[in-house]
Amino acid sequence: AMVDKGVDFANYFCTYAFLYHQKEMLSDRVRMDAYFNAIFQNKHHFHGKTVLDVGTGSGILALWSAQAGARKVYAVEATKMSEHARTLVKAHNFEDVVEVIEGSMEDIILPEKVDVIISEWMGYFLLRESMFDSVIFARDRWLKPSGVMYPSHARMWMAPIRSGLGEKKKSDYVEAMDDWYGFMEDTKTHYGVDMSILTKSFEEEQRKYYLQTSLWQNLHPHQVIGTTAVVKEIDCLTATVNDILEVRSNFSSSVTLENSRLCGFAGWFDVHFRGSGNDPARQAIELTTAPSIDNGTHWGQQVFFLHPPISITEGDELKVSFVMIRSKENHRLMEVDLGCEMRQSSGKLLPQVRKRYYIE
């Protein structure tokens, strides 16, 4: 599918043109620490090397690469944020090392191949935004055969959770429908038009909005009520776009909590900085967005709620089938198909629950 550049800018890139938004990412200590440590604890990967920063934003990763001794850094940014990156680079006297290039990764030309590609491309639940496509493109075109990817690996995780937010959304939904019925009455009484024929469509719209859209949460680890599962593993050095177009996983999770309620499933990710097989990191670094008491990130977790919650207890077995594809209307958004079957410790099998979700 061809992507209209102008539309992609209006829908996606526009937010990245604001310092306010870059600042949010730059204030995420978990994210920052991981990239900072990955670079400065593995200076051998940068010292004297050529580096490509895919989507440099404010220029932070390019600047760190230069500070770690890179010979040359190409810092590519699609939005006008490139101008701020250039200013920041200059203020640190690295204008001879860091070359900021405004343009789409897919369009621009570099004067040479590079030793390292660094990028912070991860969206909600890893793949939202589909920005990894651009990193793959950059790798296939501009990374030397001996080159290293930063990060080098990525994984998607899921686990059953409990949370009150689902009920909140359910009650918002009920309220929206109540409101509709009042509106229908009024419109009929005052304006002679009977809207009831649109009730089903309105309900679908509201259902999608309140009940089928995955929600951002920074969960407490206690809210995870079963074993966690990896649903996707990505080797950034070899993965193709085709590998990430669809994520498909069947996994099991054992409930680890007594007498609780299964409210839904949370998805998160981690990425790793391990260098490559031939050129490993001296110090492997991990960036995780798992539920955490002190180390929450701006990514949080994406939660797919079940309505209503299901009573469960320790020892129950959940068999989950998960499929995530890109939305046809916008390749940077996702659609999820989630099926869940539960076998109680007594051996009783509950009927499967299936639901469609949207990661918007």
Place this chain on the structure above:
Amino acid sequence: AMVDKGVDFANYFCTYAFLYHQKEMLSDRVRMDAYFNAIFQNKHHFHGKTVLDVGTGSGILALWSAQAGARKVYAVEATKMSEHARTLVKAHNFEDVVEVIEGSMEDIILPEKVDVIISEWMGYFLLRESMFDSVIFARDRWLKPSGVMYPSHARMWMAPIRSGLGEKKKSDYVEAMDDWYGFMEDTKTHYGVDMSILTKSFEEEQRKYYLQTSLWQNLHPHQVIGTTAVVKEIDCLTATVNDILEVRSNFSSSVTLENSRLCGFAGWFDVHFRGSGNDPARQAIELTTAPSIDNGTHWGQQVFFLHPPISITEGDELKVSFVMIRSKENHRLMEVDLGCEMRQSSGKLLPQVRKRYYIE
């Protein structure tokens, strides 16, 4: 300037594809009453006539036109909302009268010229959204020489006001800047990068967002502290796009309140249904979005705040110069240049205040 259709859909039309959004307009009693009365108290304009509804949305105005006896109604809608309009029309057994056409007004072809063009094209402060362009286009192409416009006239109003919202925004702005200074410190201490060079750009961004973006308010009439002025008058039968590309007005306002504060200026509009010179309405109807205790609308007023407020009192004279143009990046948004000079009743002239605003 050419408008990219895909971008215009992503930025503008998308919201209108939701019943939720149409419902908001359909729940605006002031709006609904005005169109309802305009049609049903002037049935002679509709009975046996052909009508074009520009941007039919849910189909409400097309349906009313049919109920008022129209022979044929062409109901044009750019978004998928057209399908709901068709369903609604069918449920009222008007499918032989109302023809719903999905497409842009600028692209579609009608089988005949029409007697009446009806449209609810008004955005915030009348002209935001620039949808009246499409109505002008429709009129010039499809309205019979003897035809009538619904509404037939429109006016933009301004007045000096007091409101606490400006100070709220000011303090939000101050907080955002305080936050930036903390962020700068942290980034320097922990990550060896000095962001101070971007402070000015961040400040500009935040200033634009918090202080220079006009705000929606439903003001109480008591918040209007001076005489009101018409800044633009539009005859919908004759206005050209050129006439509305720019709104330019110099007006005076006398302060009508003792010892108050001038916090800014509010802009609103009214439209009128008077038929045409040759074919006047039997019952002229007005739809006003002026500050009102009981008859607020979803349009509210757009407020342009001065920072800080200025002390004023009864008898002070405000000389205001107002210029509104379309934003270069998005022709549906506006930029405003506002200058204000104050002559105190003592005769003393305060220095002019000038400010740039964005209607986003």
